[in-house]
Amino acid sequence: MKLDLLAFGVHPDDIELGCAGTLLTEKNNGKKTGIVDLTQGELGTRGNAQTRKEEAEKSARILEVTVRENLEMADGFFKNDEFHQRKVITVLRKYRPEIILCNAPDDRHPDHGRAAALVNDAAFLSGLMKIPSLDTDGSEQQPWRPHFVFSYIQDLYFQPDFVVDVSGVFDKKIAAIEAFASQFYTSGVKDNEPKTYISSPEFLESIINRAKMFGRMIGTKYAEGFLSKKMIGIKSFDALVREGN
Numbered sequence: 001m002k003l004d005l006l007a008f009g010v011h012p013d014d015i016e017l018g019c020a021g022t023l024l025t026e027k028n029n030g031k032k033t034g035i036v037d038l039t040q041g042e043l044g045t046r047g048n049a050q051t052r053k054e055e056a057e058k059s060a061r062i063l064e065v066t067v068r069e070n071l072e073m074a075d076g077f078f079k080n081d082e083f084h085q086r087k088v089i090t091v092l093r094k095y096r097p098e099i100i101l102c103n104a105p106d107d108r109h110p111d112h113g114r115a116a117a118l119v120n121d122a123a124f125l126s127g128l129m130k131i132p133s134l135d136t137d138g139s140e141q142q143p144w145r146p147h148f149v150f151s152y153i154q155d156l157y158f159q160p161d162f163v164v165d166v167s168g169v170f171d172k173k174i175a176a177i178e179a180f181a182s183q184f185y186t187s188g189v190k191d192n193e194p195k196t197y198i199s200s201p202e203f204l205e206s207i208i209n210r211a212k213m214f215g216r217m218i219g220t221k222y223a224e225g226f227l228s229k230k231m232i233g234i235k236s237f238d239a240l241v242r243e244g245n
Helices: 014-028 049-063 082-095 110-125 167-178 201-217
Strands: 005-009 033-039 067-073 099-102 148-152 162-165 223-228
Touching (some): 005 014, 005 082, 014 148
Parallel strands (some): 033 067
């Protein structure tokens, strides 16, 4: 199963917060999209691994991704080492995406930057023919290196290298975030879970306001920002978003 776009998140819900609008936009453009969660988010103060699995499945239906799987690395304790790189290499060669989206290179949560480094390193190594790997059916996998690896922006602010207009799908992005009811504030829903940094209505407002800010920069209502280590080129100025579109 070949995908056009594969998004990695260290915790279930990272992708919803950072790049769900872009996944939806590309899905509407006819692309095959997928999600890989590195951990089950089992160290989260609210909810548990089973709750978050169910919420991730609900969000996946909203996002209409072709596949969503979890590599079940240890939340908080996974490393950017050979063992974990090989796990990512196997999934990259399985889905052979053209573009990867991954966590921010630095963030409030230390897992995020570590995950970004892990995925970036594995994306390069995945293209080396002398690194063997086996598919789930035991067959030998072929090397594969994505053309681009982009990081979505999370809690810490970065000046984006480019932004994606997600105005037409922003309501579905919010619905995907709200699928994680154990983690985030949802209007009209009361719970007895401990209050956390991300469970307040102000946190969700900050996600919306950042999307508005990025959108305003390009003359649209909402946008998501990305970072790239690689120079981005365009074939035509027709690809540029024009104010007022």
